[in-house]
Amino acid sequence: MxxxxxxxxxxxxxxxxxxxxxxxxxxxxxxxxxxxxxDLIQLPAPEFESTTSLEEAILKRRSIRDYTKEPLSIKEVSQLLWSAQGITDEASGLRSSPSAGATFPLEVYLAVSNVKGLNAGLYKYNPFNNTLKLLIEGDKRFDIGNAALKQGSIEKSAAMIILTAVYERTSVRYGSRSERYVNMEVGHAGQNIYLQAASLGLGTVMIGAFNDDALKKALNLPDNEFPLAIYPLGKI
Ligand SMILES: Cc1cc2nc3c(=O)[nH]c(=O)nc-3n(C[C@H](O)[C@H](O)[C@H](O)COP(=O)(O)O)c2cc1C
Incomplete structure (x- = not known):
């Protein structure tokens, strides 16, 4: 029994x-x-060929602040993330944009509002395995927009790439010159996002006008990590 x-x-x-x-x-x-x-999402592999030449992308690159309400695809956001910091040499771990002494101070976030196949939320990009990790659920446009003077491009965007930096990674090697190095680096990664967006027929703009503390809080960044640029993204 x-x-x-x-x-x-x-x-x-x-x-x-x-x-x-x-x-x-x-x-x-x-x-x-x-x-x-x-909460860990495998992104589609990036494409290494397109019908837009580099010269055409440079010619077409423009700061675009108005987007349609159409969703972006996961393939498009994957390609844009790769352009910013993707691994382009597996053996050495080198990336799509240059880095002072290969110290790689930049971190890449994706705030999703309207992307087919991705829930709204804040994600962190891992270039090593091409994945996104969900950090915070929900649409972050309101919080990020409030931190960035309520700029209209944020409200209209389907997604945003946010670049942040951990300055210590570069300062351990370059001391006081590291600040300028890191700030230069974000420009390299940002230009790649612009050119990739132009090549995909999408719109973006670099946003540098924001309140550091408010944006840091909206992204829940650790103390030693600082936001440097926001790139709203959308169809045009
Ligand atoms: C460092 C930096 C900060 C910027 N910040 C903003 C911003 O906060 N908001 C915005 O709408 N555009 C911003 N821009 C975009 C410029 O306004 C834009 O590049 C300029 O008007 C030239 O236009 P173009 O990019 O289409 O050639 C920024 C650009 C740079 C390089």
Missing amino acids: KKIILSKTVLLLFFVFITGSFFCQEKGGKTDMNKTVT
Whole structure:
């Protein structure tokens, strides 16, 4: 009799476990249990060829602040993230834009509002395995827009790339020259985003006018990481 009760209990526990994990998945990754499964997103591989020449992209590059309400695709945001900091030499870990002494102080975030296949939220880009990690759920346009003088391009964007820097990575090697090096670096990565957007027929603009503390808070950045530029993105 004891054996039957025991095996029934085991069966019941098994059933509870199976249905429990099913419901966890149905909730779309809001529980810790599911975090590692759904909150890490593998991005599509970047394309290395296109019908737009580099010269044409340079010619067409413009700061564009008005976008349609059409969603971006995950392929488009993947390509833009790669252009900013993607690994372009697997063996050495070198990237799409130059870095003083290859110290790589920049970090890349994607704030998603209207991208097909991605829930709204703030994600961090990992160039090594081409993934996005969900950090904060929900549309961040209001908070980021408030930090950036309520600029209209943010409100209209379908997504935003935000570049931040950890200055220490460069200052351990270059001391007081590191600040200028890091600030130059963000320009290199940003120009790549502009040219990639031009090549994809998308619009972007570099936003440098924002309140540092408010943006840092909106992105929940650690103390040693500083926001440097916002790039709203959208179809035109
Ligand atoms: C460092 C920097 C900061 C900028 N900040 C802003 C900004 O806060 N908002 C904005 O709408 N444009 C900003 N811009 C974009 C410039 O206004 C734009 O590049 C300029 O008007 C020239 O236009 P073009 O990029 O189409 O050639 C910034 C550009 C740079 C390089």
